[in-house]
Amino acid sequence: MIMRKWRLLLLATLPLVLSLNACAGASGGNSVSRLDTIKNRGKLICGVSGGLPGFSYVKRDGEYAGIDVDVCRAIASALFDDPKKVEFRNLNSKERFTALQTGEVDILSRNTTWTISRDTSVGLEFAPVVFYDGQGIMVKKSSNIKKLEELKGKSICTQTGTTNEQNLSDRMRQIDVNYKPLVFEDVNTAFATYEQGRCEAVTSDRSQLVSRRAIMKNPNDHIVLDAVLSKEPLAPAVVNGDSKWFDVVKWTVFALINAEELGVNSQNFSQLANSPNPEVKRLLGAEGDLGKGTGLTNDFVIRIIKHVGNYGEVYERNLGKNSELKLDRGPNKLWNQGGILYAPPFR
Secondary structure (H helix, E strand, C coil): CHHHHHHHHHHCCHHHHHHHHHHHHHCCCCCCCHHHHHHHHCCEEEEECCEECCCEEECCCCCEECHHHHHHHHHHHHHHCCCCCEEEEECCCCCHHHHHHCCCCCEECCCCECCHHHHCCCCEEECCCCEEECEEEEEEHHHCCCCHHHHCCCEEEEECCCHHHHHHHHHHHHCCCCCEEEEECCHHHHHHHHHCCCCCEEEEEHHHHHHHHHCCCCHHHEEECCCCCCCEEECCEEECCCHHHHHHHHHHHHHHHHHHHCCCCCCCHHHHCCCCCHHHHHHCCCCCCCCHHHCCCCCHHHHHHHHCCCHHHHHHHHCCCCCCCCCCCHHHCEHHHCCCECCCCCC
C-alpha cells in the first residue's frame, strides 16, 4: 500500500522527470548513464507483470520464469556473467510507466505494446520486439458466441491503461456494436471476474488469453475467438535519452535472435567459438572487438547464450513446445523460416 501511494505521488512529478530526461539526452551524454548505475549497484532491477505464465510469473519453487524474465536474465548475464543478478518487481499496467520513468526499475520487460504515443509523449525507448502478438477475445463455449457482432449488449472485461481497452472500443465502434466494458487495474481481477461469470467475455493479447486459460479451473470450457483486433508488438522499454544503456538492451535482444539464426545455442557455443564462419566469430567475440563498443566485455554474447540460450531456446522453453502453452511460433519464427523475426548483423 505504501509503495502504491508512493508511485501515485511520483506520477504527479512525471512531467518534470520527462523534462529532465530530455535535457540529459540533449546534453550529449554528460550525465551518468543508467548502465553505470547498474554496474555500480551490481544487479539489474527489472519491472515485470509477475502473473502471466509464459511471459513472467512465479513458479511453485519461488523462481520467476517467462520470456520477459529471460530477457532480463540475458541482460544480467551480459553485464555480470550471472543471470541471477536481477531483482524482479511486479507492476500492474497502470503503474508500470511511472515506475520506469522515476527510476524504480531499470527496464520494463512486461509484455508491453510498442506504440507511437508511448515512444514519444510517454518518453520511452523501445528495444527490439520479442513477441509479435494480436488482441483477441475469450468467451465461454457454452455462450455459443462465435463472432464479435454476437457480443452486442454483452459485458467485456479488460484492463485500464492498456492498448486492449482502446482497441476494443475502436473495433466495436467500427462495426457498430454496443457493449458493456468492465475495466480493472489488476489483470488477475479482470480474469477472475470473467471466470466467475460476472462478465461474458474478456479481452487481451491472444497469447495472454491462452496463458490465462491454461490456469483456469476448467480450461476446456473457454475458447478464443478467431477475430484479431489489433497488432501488438511486445517489447522491452527503457527511459528515453540514454543511448548507452539502450544499446546494451537492444543488442542483447539482437544477440538472442542472431544466435539462433547462426545456429549458436547453449549446447554448442563453446565449440563454435572456433567456427570458420566469420559471422559466428564476430558474434561470439572471437574476432573483432564489437562487445567493447557497447560497454560490455567482448564475449558478452557467450555469457548470454551460456546462461539463457538463443531466442529459439527461450521461446520453446516458455511459450512453445517445451512449455505448457504449446504456442506455435507463427510470426515469431526467424525471417528465413517464414516469420518476421529479424536482427541487424554483428559487424
